[in-house]
Amino acid sequence: MTPQNDGAARATPARRPTIKDIARRAGVSESAVSFALNGRPGVSQGTRDRIHRVAEDLGWQPNSAARALSGERSGCVGLVLARPAHTLGVESFFLQLVSGVQEVLAARKVALLFQVVEDIEAECAVYRRWWAEKRVDGVLVVDPRSDDPRPELLDSLGLPSVMIGAPAEGERQVSTVWADDSAAMASVLAHLYELGHRHVVHVAGLPGLAHTERRINSLRTEAGRLGLTAIRSVPTDYSDAEGAEATRRVLDSDAPPTAIVYDNDVMAVAGVAVAAERGIKVPGELSIVAWDDSALCRVTHPRLTALVRDTSGFGRLAAEELLARLDGGPVRSLQAELPHLEPRESTGPPTSGA
Amino acid sequence: MTPQNDGAARATPARRPTIKDIARRAGVSESAVSFALNGRPGVSQGTRDRIHRVAEDLGWQPNSAARALSGERSGCVGLVLARPAHTLGVESFFLQLVSGVQEVLAARKVALLFQVVEDIEAECAVYRRWWAEKRVDGVLVVDPRSDDPRPELLDSLGLPSVMIGAPAEGERQVSTVWADDSAAMASVLAHLYELGHRHVVHVAGLPGLAHTERRINSLRTEAGRLGLTAIRSVPTDYSDAEGAEATRRVLDSDAPPTAIVYDNDVMAVAGVAVAAERGIKVPGELSIVAWDDSALCRVTHPRLTALVRDTSGFGRLAAEELLARLDGGPVRSLQAELPHLEPRESTGPPTSGA
DNA sequence: GACATGAGCTAAACCGCATTAGTAGCGTCG
DNA sequence: CGACGCTACTAATGCGGTTTAGCTCATGTC
Incomplete structure (x- = not known):
């Protein structure tokens, strides 16, 4: 189409204007331009305005590399x-x-x-x-x-x-x-407690993460405060696979919980799927809470109770x-x-x- | 902890080494260093090796701004x-x-x-x-x-x-x-056709997007080839909300489809939820295909047939x-x-x- | 022995901007 | 009226690289 572009050659469409161009057009030195454009003193208002106009005309933008090199910031x-x-x-x-x-x-x-x-x-x-x-x-x-x-x-x-x-x-x-994950966990447990749940399992995320630890600790503390003993956390890697696996394990245990709190939305949905597999009614036989809301939580059936963060x-x-x-x-x-x-x-x- | 850090002041932990430092330590000029480190000719093998060793010692890395400024690339x-x-x-x-x-x-x-x-x-x-x-x-x-x-x-x-x-x-x-969205759509329709479906709806994505158009066109073409008439695409914005809404509309129509193809995973899951709401069995009464696989598709119940891309x-x-x-x-x-x-x-x- | 050749290296310019150190012009003050 | 200070500006330098031009010395050639 464009005859001068033969394959690899890139066109040079318009040279980027520099402060030198502005200086020439405005009839001042480069330093004056730099001062004016950076709002530094040392230029009269009239000159300053003129420089700004020229810069605007030329569509000048500071070259980020040059600025990074001379100044401190890379931007x-x-x-x-x-x-x-x-x-x-x-x-x-x-x-x-x-x-x-x-x-x-x-x-x-x-x-x-x-x-x-x-x-x-x-x-x-x-x-x-x-x-x-x-x-x-x-x-x-x-x-x-x-x-x-x-x-x-x-x-x-x-x-x-x-x-x-x-x-x-x-x-x-x-x-x-x-x-504040601790307070959030407390509110989740309070919600479940009020509904009548006494046996809650927390399907947690990666054990190494700080917020996981805080949620686990908060759960333990709050459970103690409420006098609940059948409360525990089980770690996972946040994946749907481990979420499902953990769900199966706790549901298969001698005393299955009446509610499960999942540390993310994906695992919560996986949990719902496991319940559906086994014909366990949600929320009738099992209540489910997802930590972090998302489209996912609103899309499943039933829609998931979730901890919403901005x-x-x-x-x-x-x-x-x-x-x-x-x-x-x-x-x-x-x-x-x-x-x-x-x-x-x-x-x-x-x-x-x- | 560190007594010299009083609030806002940032420490200057270690000056970044420059080619000048390397040049000094290696007893050569800066240009020689530049040549050596960039594999350009003009330096003997011995000097080249020495320079490389010194650079390694000092932990030198090119300053990206400087390189961007002089060279062509910003990296x-x-x-x-x-x-x-x-x-x-x-x-x-x-x-x-x-x-x-x-x-x-x-x-x-x-x-x-x-x-x-x-x-x-x-x-x-x-x-x-x-x-x-x-x-x-x-x-x-x-x-x-x-x-x-x-x-x-x-x-x-x-x-x-x-x-x-x-x-x-x-x-x-x-x-x-x-x-090749066209070929992919053809394979989806072929799959459904083989299963016996003659009435398929495509819940499409944003109409402005090129691949949406291609999928829609391909669907029409293939349907024509197979002699199917009850085939159509309905546009959405890819959101779970519109996916659900579109699903309700087509299921409410006079002649509801036996299969729906969704242009993304989120809408497909929303579709499953709508079916569940209405007690419509998947895949018994309604087959569902998701375009693009994801954890989402493997997490729902039933797990979704999906078009997998790398x-x-x-x-x-x-x-x-x-x-x-x-x-x-x-x-x-x-x-x-x-x-x-x-x-x-x-x-x-x-x-x-x- | 004069001269071209090329390898190996250095000096210097340059990229675009920020900044520091002047300098010219001008009003003020003692 | 010269010293002084202030404003508005310019010249020069540097940031850390790349690159070009040039320089030196050894070697080969006829």
Whole structure:
């Protein structure tokens, strides 16, 4: 079509304008342009306006590399997701989180560098590389663990960072944004208790994750407070397969529970499927609660009672905190809005008390 | 803990080594270092080895900004996802795609810039900005539309790009990586036809999307070939809500279908829920096929017959093509492996032929 | 022995911007 | 009226690489 493009050759459609071009057109020096465009003093209002007009005309945008090289900032923040590829299943949490993050970052013209890796070692390697390459100004860290090597690493690299999901441990230079899983678990158990459930099983997520531990501990504490003994948590890897397997195991036990709380939506749905397989009525014979709401929970039959969080709000909060850190703000620990329980059709009074 | 860190102040943990440091330590000029580290001629093997050793010792990594500024490349490619925030529901497709993309990019030390925006106008604005800022070397474009403004824009910007999902339209300098939706739809219809279905409804996705159009057209063509008349497609926005709504409508019609093909997994699951609501047996009275497999399809009861694609393989292919373009390769149109149908429990012969 | 050749290296320019250190012009003050 | 300070600007430098031009020395050639 375009005759000058013979195969591999790429056209050079329009040279990017630089401040030099602006300087020439406005009849001033490059420094004056730089001052004007960055709102620094040293230029008269008239000249400033003229420079802005010319820049606008030319459609100038700062070359991010040049800015990163001379200034401090790269204008990027990073997010690494460490998950074995096969685990990247149905997980609405992430895209929602990221969309919240973007909302805040985009407004400040900060880009998000995203990387998916296999495991936490690879994740640490990415941080090191990004740091060495000076590719990012800071990072958002997800899936905090109970014995997490990342805060120390990030601290030693001096890479500003925000942990998403768990309150700080130790005295690291790492902000945290978290939701109160303990209180949330308490509210779930209270809901089930009020309905009359005395025997509840918690199908938990990965044991290494900090929020898993907190949910498990909270469940134990609250059960003690209510005088319940037939309460326990069983660990899984969050997959539908293990969720189903755990469900079968607890239903097969001598004293099956009257309610199950699942640590994510996928496992909860898998649990419903197991119940359906066996002809167990939900919520008549078994009540089910999903931690984290999603389309999934509204799509099954019966629709699932779920713990709703404002995930994208969570992302916004985290991004704001990271930007604040980059601007020299203090290390903080921020708490997101408390999740609330959305009762739907999968929970009800047990038919026969234990 | 660390006494020198008083609040906002960030520590400077270790200066990043530069080629200057390497040059000094190796007793050569900076240019020699650059030549050696980039495998260019002009340095003896001995010196080259020495330089490499020193670089290794110092843990040197090229500063991405500096490299971007002097060289051509920024070492980043971009991916923009245009979705209204509330649509970011259960969608395994993306994370899987991205994980495949990363696998290839990471091996070449190319970073992925990721952005979620509201709509396609915002998406175009992001491309313009990235181009002007010289932030990315190329982009991956998803969700091709039947009348898509993006290829023209990217072409005019001279931004190397790969469209994921649809074959090229027109003569743009844009590579495409796509799956044969037409053939896939034909195989789905053949499967249902063999089982005895003569009345099939296709609950389609967004009408504007190119692959939606191709599926619809293929369905019509194939139905014609098989002599079927009671075949149609109904459009939706991919959400579980519209999927359920469409299901109710077609089941309420005068001549309800014996099988429904859904354009994604979420809607298929919603369809199963609607059937359950009404006591319609799946697959006895209604067969259901989901386009795109996911944990979701294996988690419901009955488990869904689904069209399986190697999504992360798709991502790998796209990333490889983009890297090839960046290396000056020609614009190509690559076809991914044909999706295959995975029969599970949601399809079977209809109880009474139409 | 004069000269071309090429390998191996260095010096210097450059990428686009930010920033620091001037400098010219001008009003003010003692 | 010269010292001083202020405003509005320019020149120069640096960020960390890549790249081009040039320089030196050994070797080969007729």
